[in-house]
Amino acid sequence: MSDKITVENLSYFHARKTPYEIKALDGIDLNIQSGTVTGLIGHTGSGKSTLVQMFNGLLRPYEGRVLLDGADIWAKPKDINKIRFRVGLVMQYPEYQLFEETIYKDIAYGPKNMGLSDDEIRERVLEAADFVGLDRELLDKSPFDLSGGQKRRAAIAGIIAMRPELLILDEPAAGLDPRGRDAIFNNIVEYQKKSGSTVLIVSHSMEDMARYCDRLIVMSGAKILLEGECREIFTRADELSAVGLDVPQITRLMLALKEKGIELDTSVFTVEEALEEILRLYQDK
Amino acid sequence: MAETFIKVENLSYLYDADDGNTRKALKDLSFEINKGEFVAILGHNGSGKSTLAKLLNIILTPTEGKIFVGGKDVTDQNMSDEDILALRKTVGMVFQNPDNQLVATIVEDDVAFGPENLGVSSPDIRKRVDEVLGYVGMTEYAKHEPHRLSGGQKQRVAIAGVMAMMPECIIFDESTAMLDPLGRKDVMEAIERLNRDKGITVIMITHYMDEAARADRVIVLDDGRLILDGTPSEVFEEEERLRECGLAIPQCTELIHKLRAEGISLEGECVSLEDCVALIERSLKKQ
Numbered sequence: 001m002s003d004k005i006t007v008e009n010l011s012y013f014h015a016r017k018t019p020y021e022i023k024a025l026d027g028i029d030l031n032i033q034s035g036t037v038t039g040l041i042g043h044t045g046s047g048k049s050t051l052v053q054m055f056n057g058l059l060r061p062y063e064g065r066v067l068l069d070g071a072d073i074w075a076k077p078k079d080i081n082k083i084r085f086r087v088g089l090v091m092q093y094p095e096y097q098l099f100e101e102t103i104y105k106d107i108a109y110g111p112k113n114m115g116l117s118d119d120e121i122r123e124r125v126l127e128a129a130d131f132v133g134l135d136r137e138l139l140d141k142s143p144f145d146l147s148g149g150q151k152r153r154a155a156i157a158g159i160i161a162m163r164p165e166l167l168i169l170d171e172p173a174a175g176l177d178p179r180g181r182d183a184i185f186n187n188i189v190e191y192q193k194k195s196g197s198t199v200l201i202v203s204h205s206m207e208d209m210a211r212y213c214d215r216l217i218v219m220s221g222a223k224i225l226l227e228g229e230c231r232e233i234f235t236r237a238d239e240l241s242a243v244g245l246d247v248p249q250i251t252r253l254m255l256a257l258k259e260k261g262i263e264l265d266t267s268v269f270t271v272e273e274a275l276e277e278i279l280r281l282y283q284d285k
Numbered sequence: 286m287a288e289t290f291i292k293v294e295n296l297s298y299l300y301d302a303d304d305g306n307t308r309k310a311l312k313d314l315s316f317e318i319n320k321g322e323f324v325a326i327l328g329h330n331g332s333g334k335s336t337l338a339k340l341l342n343i344i345l346t347p348t349e350g351k352i353f354v355g356g357k358d359v360t361d362q363n364m365s366d367e368d369i370l371a372l373r374k375t376v377g378m379v380f381q382n383p384d385n386q387l388v389a390t391i392v393e394d395d396v397a398f399g400p401e402n403l404g405v406s407s408p409d410i411r412k413r414v415d416e417v418l419g420y421v422g423m424t425e426y427a428k429h430e431p432h433r434l435s436g437g438q439k440q441r442v443a444i445a446g447v448m449a450m451m452p453e454c455i456i457f458d459e460s461t462a463m464l465d466p467l468g469r470k471d472v473m474e475a476i477e478r479l480n481r482d483k484g485i486t487v488i489m490i491t492h493y494m495d496e497a498a499r500a501d502r503v504i505v506l507d508d509g510r511l512i513l514d515g516t517p518s519e520v521f522e523e524e525e526r527l528r529e530c531g532l533a534i535p536q537c538t539e540l541i542h543k544l545r546a547e548g549i550s551l552e553g554e555c556v557s558l559e560d561c562v563a564l565i566e567r568s569l570k571k572q
Contacts, residue, residue, distance in 0.1 A: 043467055044437075044465045093463075149331075174462065174463060175462045177531055177532065178531060178532055179329055180329070180531075244467040246466050249535060249536045249558060250540065252558055253558055256558070256562040257566060260562070262565075262566065275540060278544060278565065279544070282569070282572065
């Protein structure tokens with residue numbers, strides 16, 4: 001499988017050359033394969049938001065390169081806008097960024113800037129609204145008339161309407177209840193499957209990551225700490241706890257049981273897997 | 286004998302929806318909260334949780350029904366401004382977004398803002414500020430600028446600001462929703478401490494089940510109605526009912542329920558991770 005994003009020896013500093021200089025990214029090497037759903041985790045200040053802003057050229061590396069489909073995104077700095085159409089970034093609490101008079105206009109803002117025809121824009125707005133499960137009747141309403149969850153969907157639709165090859169979402173489910181979380185994540189995974197695009201989700205929730213992501217990247221102290229499949233990552237609970245992260249509750253349960261001297265497979269992280277594993281213990285007896 | 290602190294009687298709240306009709310956010314709610322109790326209020330987005338919180342603090346006034354705080358009818362139309370002020374001093378509130386609650390440019394000034402408005406003397410303010418900052422573990426940040434703090438630190442400053450007014454009750458309206466795991470943990474510990482050590486009545490609105498599991502009692506709202514009320518253990522037994530209203534029980538509790546359904550005998554509480562580990566361990570070793 002080819003890489004959608006390749007990051008080579010990437011470094012970045014906040015407040016460079018001032019007394020407040022902070023190294024936000026420290027020599028990062030990374031690749032994200034095309035057509036995958038990858039999770040990016042790390043505690044506050046670990047550098048994950050800085051990293052995702054590198055992927056669509058909102059920030060420019062001080063050292064190193066970011067390659068999109070193998071080409072340096074900063075090869076022609078004047079064309080960086082084109083990269084932003086290809087790499088869509090949904091920021092945290094995007095509902096605070098809605099600004100147009102109607103939801104339709106807000107979703108249409110990206111495609112309009114791409115210079116598309118009105119017909120094409122219309123097609124994309126409707127498609128994006130469907131993808132995020134936003135009722136078409138809401139499109140003519142003002143953002144003020146929508147609930148928080150609906151506004152969140154509208155904001156995500158605004159990015160999807162650009163049909164990005166790489167869709168990045170920073171905490172897309174923050175503040176939503178379990179039903180809202182599931183709905184948003186299912187929509188995102190569905191979008192990935194239908195569009196064949198690549199998705200990167202930034203989140204604190206290990207349970208959500210375990211359910212929806214193929215691979216995980218764990219950041220700590222401006223560096224990549226761990227990278228791999230969810231199953232591999234969660235078995236390293238100690239390392240995760242050491243950097244202020246959690247493993248899914250089920251993994252913690254399995255690890256605690258093992259500590260009590262019960263022999264079992266601790267690499268499971270869903271309720272169903274744990275049920276199977278524990279039932280096996282009873283049958284063995 | 287537990288003393289009733291808040292009493293809610295047949296409370297309803299109507300609001301004007303954008304389609305010109307009125308809708309009921311709360312429907313005929315009645316319950317009591319005892320002094321010193323730690324109560325979690327659960328419900329999905331739009332279930333009426335935040336409306337209830339705002340009513341308890343008279344930021345909103347009910348359409349129907351009454352609320353008594355410390356035996357006093359706070360929904361009385363003839364409440365004077367002083368009465369409302371006294372109520373807000375008694376029942377403090379911490380909101381969701383840490384960035385919307387801090388007003389001053391230095392942490393300790395922010396904490397002093399409340400008592401200053403209550404007319405507390407300067408030496409007393411100093412004493413209170415030092416005490417509450419210590420309480421939430423933010424003493425070393427007293428001279429810092431709030432905007433440079435992490436979300437969890439900001440929330441702890443906001444809690445200190447409310448505590449500095451010496452309330453008897455604090456309502457937390459999804460105060461951990463915007464925080465990372467570390468921030469959530471620090472804030473939850475601060476909340477538990479002020480309930481346990483200071484005897485402050487805590488009403489915590491949340492949709493994190495693991496947080497609700499730490500309360501004495503859980504009230505579940507669905508579509509403006511109270512549908513469940515009991516200890517976390519009792520409420521989590523109603524797995525189906527919770528699922529129907531968009532809530533999920535903690536994964537460990539769900540696992541224990543599933544094991545029981547497979548015919549495995551696991552007797553006892555299964556609210557916390559530790560409970561569940563102990564139940565499985567005991568049962569396996571018995572075999």
